[in-house]
Amino acid sequence: MTLLLRSLALQPTPRRPLWLMRQAGRYLPEYRKVREKSGGFLAMAKTPELACEITLQPVRRFGLDAAIIFSDILTIPDALGLQLRFAEGEGPKLNNPLRAENDVAKFCARAESGGLDLEYVCAACRLAAAALPAEIPLIGFCGSPWTLACYMIDGEGGGFWRARAMRYSRPDLLHSILQTNARAAAESLCGQMQAGCKVAMIFDSWGGLLGEDYEEFSLRYIRETVAAVKAKCKTPVIVFSRQCAAHLAQTAKCGCDAVGVDWQIPLSRAREITGGKIALQGNMDPATLLADKKAVQQEALKILRDYGNAPGHIFNLGHGVDKNTPPENIQTLAETVRSHILP
Amino acid sequence: MTLLLRSLALQPTPRRPLWLMRQAGRYLPEYRKVREKSGGFLAMAKTPELACEITLQPVRRFGLDAAIIFSDILTIPDALGLQLRFAEGEGPKLNNPLRAENDVAKFCARAESGGLDLEYVCAACRLAAAALPAEIPLIGFCGSPWTLACYMIDGEGGGFWRARAMRYSRPDLLHSILQTNARAAAESLCGQMQAGCKVAMIFDSWGGLLGEDYEEFSLRYIRETVAAVKAKCKTPVIVFSRQCAAHLAQTAKCGCDAVGVDWQIPLSRAREITGGKIALQGNMDPATLLADKKAVQQEALKILRDYGNAPGHIFNLGHGVDKNTPPENIQTLAETVRSHILP
Numbered sequence: 001m002t003l004l005l006r007s008l009a010l011q012p013t014p015r016r017p018l019w020l021m022r023q024a025g026r027y028l029p030e031y032r033k034v035r036e037k038s039g040g041f042l043a044m045a046k047t048p049e050l051a052c053e054i055t056l057q058p059v060r061r062f063g064l065d066a067a068i069i070f071s072d073i074l075t076i077p078d079a080l081g082l083q084l085r086f087a088e089g090e091g092p093k094l095n096n097p098l099r100a101e102n103d104v105a106k107f108c109a110r111a112e113s114g115g116l117d118l119e120y121v122c123a124a125c126r127l128a129a130a131a132l133p134a135e136i137p138l139i140g141f142c143g144s145p146w147t148l149a150c151y152m153i154d155g156e157g158g159g160f161w162r163a164r165a166m167r168y169s170r171p172d173l174l175h176s177i178l179q180t181n182a183r184a185a186a187e188s189l190c191g192q193m194q195a196g197c198k199v200a201m202i203f204d205s206w207g208g209l210l211g212e213d214y215e216e217f218s219l220r221y222i223r224e225t226v227a228a229v230k231a232k233c234k235t236p237v238i239v240f241s242r243q244c245a246a247h248l249a250q251t252a253k254c255g256c257d258a259v260g261v262d263w264q265i266p267l268s269r270a271r272e273i274t275g276g277k278i279a280l281q282g283n284m285d286p287a288t289l290l291a292d293k294k295a296v297q298q299e300a301l302k303i304l305r306d307y308g309n310a311p312g313h314i315f316n317l318g319h320g321v322d323k324n325t326p327p328e329n330i331q332t333l334a335e336t337v338r339s340h341i342l343p
Numbered sequence: 344m345t346l347l348l349r350s351l352a353l354q355p356t357p358r359r360p361l362w363l364m365r366q367a368g369r370y371l372p373e374y375r376k377v378r379e380k381s382g383g384f385l386a387m388a389k390t391p392e393l394a395c396e397i398t399l400q401p402v403r404r405f406g407l408d409a410a411i412i413f414s415d416i417l418t419i420p421d422a423l424g425l426q427l428r429f430a431e432g433e434g435p436k437l438n439n440p441l442r443a444e445n446d447v448a449k450f451c452a453r454a455e456s457g458g459l460d461l462e463y464v465c466a467a468c469r470l471a472a473a474a475l476p477a478e479i480p481l482i483g484f485c486g487s488p489w490t491l492a493c494y495m496i497d498g499e500g501g502g503f504w505r506a507r508a509m510r511y512s513r514p515d516l517l518h519s520i521l522q523t524n525a526r527a528a529a530e531s532l533c534g535q536m537q538a539g540c541k542v543a544m545i546f547d548s549w550g551g552l553l554g555e556d557y558e559e560f561s562l563r564y565i566r567e568t569v570a571a572v573k574a575k576c577k578t579p580v581i582v583f584s585r586q587c588a589a590h591l592a593q594t595a596k597c598g599c600d601a602v603g604v605d606w607q608i609p610l611s612r613a614r615e616i617t618g619g620k621i622a623l624q625g626n627m628d629p630a631t632l633l634a635d636k637k638a639v640q641q642e643a644l645k646i647l648r649d650y651g652n653a654p655g656h657i658f659n660l661g662h663g664v665d666k667n668t669p670p671e672n673i674q675t676l677a678e679t680v681r682s683h684i685l686p
Contacts, residue, residue, distance in 0.1 A: 161665050164630030168638035208586070211606035211628065211661075243551070245589055246607055263554035264589055285554065287507030295511035318554075322504050 002137050004066045005198065008236040008257045008279050010312045016304065017065035018337040019139070020330070021240075021260075022320030023058040024070050028327060030057050041086050045071050051124035052131060059136055061327065062334040066137050066199070069125050069192065073143030073203055076184050077152050079116050080107060090156075097155030099162070104173045107152075111180045116187045122195040129196025137199055140192025144204035144241070145181035145221035152177060164209060167217055174217065182221040186228035193233040200229050201238040202256075208243025219250060226255040238281055242319065245270075252278045262318030267307040279312040284333075286317045289325045293332045300336040309342055345480050347409045347542065351579040351600045351622050353655045359647065360408035361680040362482070363673065364583075365663030366401040367413050371670060373400050384429050388414050394467035395474060402479055404670065405677040409480050409542070412468050412535065416486030416546055419527050420495050422459050423450060433499075440498030442505070447516045450495075454523045459530045465538035472539025480542055483535025487547035487584070488524035488564035495520060507552060510560055517560065525564040529571035536576040543572050544581040545599075551586025562593055569598040581624055585662065588613075595621045605661030610650040622655040627676075629660045632668045636675045643679040652685055 001009070003017035025031055034050055035041070044050045054070040074092050078084035083095035098104050129138045143151075153163040153174075166174045189200040202225060207218045218241065226237050240260025241251050248270060252259050258279035261270045270280050288299045300315075307313045315337045321330070344352070346360035368374055377393055378384070387393045397413040417435050421427035426438035441447050472481045486494075496506040496517075509517045532543040545568060550561045561584065569580050583603025584594050591613060595602050601622035604613045613623050631642045643658075650656045658680045664673070 161630050161633055161667065164628060165633035168631050168642060169634035212609055243586065266555055285507060287504050288511050290504055290508035291512035299511060
């Protein structure tokens with residue numbers, strides 16, 4: 001079994017597996033080269049050969065222990081008719097956000113009647129899985145039902161005020177959207193697993209907006225998604241609810257194999273909370289990678305030592321790699337984690 | 344004593360005091376009218392008569408229990424030579440951010456040699472304090488040393504990657520900036536108190552970015568600011584570190600009289616953590632105010648009941664009022680809180 005899969009199963013490994021959220025991206029010159037020729041982010045994500053190439057770039061350059069398919073969580077709303085676009089210099093936008101009761105009814109009906117056509121994602125997974133060496137598993141992913149709903153309702157980033165307000169004004173509509181999203185998320189993950197991915201990851205990037213309502217509007221639907229994936233594909237599942245340290249104990253019990261942890265709390269504290277019963281992925285502040293070599297080594301060692309020698313740690317960041325990251329700092333991080341041999 | 348001051352002193356009140364973060368602002372037609380004639384946000388903040396008028400608007404309209412001076416946390420970096428501007432449709436920017444060692448040295452030297460000229464803020468405070476009825480105290484405020492440093496180093500919002508990275512690459516420079524900011528924050532607050540403010544508030548809007556480093560880079564300097572204010576002005580101090588529920592126990596012990604709480608945790612849990620030894624301010628999700636009247640009433644009652652009948656609750660939001668808030672929802676909130684009589 002690969003390092004990542006052994007850590008996910010809480011089995012001992014000679015060293016920690018390492019991969020990084022948003023490890024493929026703008027900070028890499030080889031990525032920018034593909035992007036220039038391709039016509040932008042969405043064109044790359046929708047062209048399997050390019051998505052495959054970008055997926056492999058950071059693994060080749062740094063010798064990371066996993067690849068994650070180059071795609072976007074908003075491929076699901078796009079496939080469900082909300083029309084994704086990336087305006088230059090702005091974040092992603094959906095042309096048809098879900099605002100009125102009628103929008104939601106049409107959206108749910110459409111999702112129920114038709115399947116989820118994300119063949120381009122699956123095609124990219126097949127290419128990347130075939131190209132990767134056996135010891136490097138490919139990770140497939142999706143957004144959590146709540147995080148997808150944030151974009152679906154507001155149509156763009158920037159606070160997600162409409163989605164947050166809907167849980168007070170029309171919780172019934174919000175639950176319909178979330179139920180539809182849970183099914184779509186599971187279908188998308190299973191498609192990626194059947195196309196060669198060995199691990200599924202659910203990004204709940206905006207779970208932290210919910211506060212006390214996290215269980216009702218996010219975790220509940222993550223649990224459904226995980227159960228559906230587990231029933232059909234048997235692959236391990238990693239759940240990362242960002243800025244949700246307060247809910248870590250509950251998240252760890254949602255049926256997943258690992259939880260992502262950000263730098264709100266040290267990994268040693270996260271292990272206390274989860275009782276060592278589940279693998280932990282994290283938790284370096286990606287801003288560390290904007291500092292110098294010495295700082296990167298020092299912070300990496302701090303995290304490695306803080307977790308201790310028990311199995312079940314997947315080294316990662318607490319958020320994605322920033323676009324201004326010098327690639328040599330990731331090289332330093334990779335060397336530091338690789339040379340930290342477990343007793 | 345006014346309702347707010349009694350609650351801050353943990354004394355019983357017939358009902359909870361209510362005020363709202365960013366209660367003066369774009370959601371009010373009377374604010375937009377002043378803004379149109381004035382030439383924008385900064386012109387309003389720097390013209391004492393206009394700042395006073397805007398400060399009074401929400402108190403007049405809704406009968407709130409406190410006013411907060413209309414100003415901005417970035418008046419301090421502006422007064423210290425970093426040049427604040429608000430580009431149309433964008434957030435605030437500083438023309439002279441602190442990037443190199445030399446920038447920081449010049450900044451600290453300048454701050455030490457000259458005083459902090461924020462006379463326009465003090466003039467607005469004098470006007471507003473004189474215009475307010477005796478039962479409505481005026482709140483003065485500033486940004487926390489860390490939150491000010493975020494803007495000073497990055498020059499604009501959007502993740503504050505440079506400020507976060509500086510704590511790894513040059514913690515010595517960051518500490519110099521924070522030390523300077525702590526003095527400036529205390530000086531600014533004392534100036535506002537001498538100009539008629541009855542309560543001081545420190546906004547640590549970006550403390551949540553720090554994770555485990557919150558004590559070292561934020562709370563330590565908040566503590567210094569609070570001590571300096573207390574030594575000179577004796578007024579109560581409220582500290583609000585946003586998205587810092589994990590650090591609430593420490594924050595409550597920084598010498599302040601109340602802590603702000605956001606909706607990450609219920610107030611009842613916050614009271615358990617702080618042992619009822621300090622007043623709590625919060626914690627409605629401002630997205631509630633984008634829903635309907637019934638939802639506003641229901642969520643307000645939920646919070647009032649969750650806190651219980653003990654003294655020491657100042658009703659507020661967990662973040663500022665959104666620009667799309669219908670004013671009638673704030674009217675509903677004010678009526679709901681006012682009519683909730685304590686036994």
